Amino acid sequence: MEVSLHNISKSFKQKDNSTLNVFSEINLTVNNGQLISLIGPSGCGKSTLLNIIAGIEVQDKGDIYIDKSLEANRLGVCGYLQQKDLLLPWRNILDNVILGSELKGEKKKESLYKAKKYLDRFGLKGFEYEYPHNLSGGMRQRASFLRTLLADQKLFLLDEPFSALDSLNRSKMQDWLLNIKKELDKTIILVTHDIDEAILLSDKIYVMSNIPAQIILTENINYPRVNTTTMLSDNNYFKTKKNIMDALSSLEN
Numbered sequence: 673m674e675v676s677l678h679n680i681s682k683s684f685k686q687k688d689n690s691t692l693n694v695f696s697e698i699n700l701t702v703n704n705g706q707l708i709s710l711i712g713p714s715g716c717g718k719s720t721l722l723n724i725i726a727g728i729e730v731q732d733k734g735d736i737y738i739d740k741s742l743e744a745n746r747l748g749v750c751g752y753l754q755q756k757d758l759l760l761p762w763r764n765i766l767d768n769v770i771l772g773s774e775l776k777g778e779k780k781k782e783s784l785y786k787a788k789k790y791l792d793r794f795g796l797k798g799f800e801y802e803y804p805h806n807l808s809g810g811m812r813q814r815a816s817f818l819r820t821l822l823a824d825q826k827l828f829l830l831d832e833p834f835s836a837l838d839s840l841n842r843s844k845m846q847d848w849l850l851n852i853k854k855e856l857d858k859t860i861i862l863v864t865h866d867i868d869e870a871i872l873l874s875d876k877i878y879v880m881s882n883i884p885a886q887i888i889l890t891e892n893i894n895y896p897r898v899n900t901t902t903m904l905s906d907n908n909y910f911k912t913k914k915n916i917m918d919a920l921s922s923l924e925n
């Protein structure tokens with residue numbers, strides 16, 4: 673699935689009736705099967721942009737094309753892992769992770785079978801019958817990730833999916849995502865504050881400025897990446913990282 677944003681603008685009315693211009697004229701494209709990342713300062717509108725792509729927020733101006741056709745109604749097109757995990761407190765972990773497939777009308781037995789295959793890999797084995805409040809932040813985040821994965825949409829929106837994990841588990845999950853990316857055959861838009869994560873996983877990185885946000889840098893990444901550790905001895909990696917850090921540090925606070 674190819675997704676392309678043309679001149680997307682968004683502002684919010686604030687409590688004091690003033691207008692917060694979050695971004696205007698954002699243009700970006702993710703090709704079928706690619707993963708792109710959005711990096712930018714806190715509050716620059718990354719989650720808002722994902723909400724707009726998902727169709728749960730409406731842009732003021734601009735168009736979104738999916739596979740080159742104008743797509744006004746995008747609700748249900750994407751699997752969306754939101755920044756806050758939205759696990760249902762009254763469902764145990766197993767029943768939470770199959771929610772997406774259940775909503776799509778898949779047979780429960782089949783959903784459970786698929787989910788159980790992944791529990792170990794997601795470090796959730798043994799916790800499948802626990803309720804969300806008994807799990808750590810990282811576990812809840814992994815459960816939400818698994819739920820998004822199992823919902824099996826062609827477009828995946830991931831808003832800081834690994835931010836609640838400690839660094840060891842984070843690199844494990846990043847390596848895992850890199851490895852299964854091909855097999856998943858999904859188009860992915862990832863929001864992250866972690867530059868290394870973006871470089872490891874992305875085909876293209878967009879760096880955003882403070883509000884009113886613009887795209888201040890687009891980095892295409894064409895060199896192979898094997899995992900988090902080997903990347904650290906690759907000169908290409910340092911060049912990309914420097915470009916991104918320069919772009920971010922050029923921003924006024």
Ligand SMILES: Nc1ncnc2c1ncn2[C@@H]1O[C@H](COP(=O)(O)OP(=O)(O)OP(=O)(O)O)[C@@H](O)[C@H]1O
Nearest residue numbers: 684685686694713714715716717718719720721755
């Ligand atoms: N529904 C809303 N109503 C009013 N203002 C909003 C709304 N949603 C977001 N905002 C404001 O829009 C701006 C962008 O918010 P957003 O959550 O998209 O930022 P972000 O880039 O995802 O930040 P972070 O990196 O901290 O997650 C913020 O100033 C936020 O307060």
Ligand SMILES: [Mg+2]
Nearest residue numbers: 718719755831
């Ligand atoms: Mg956000």
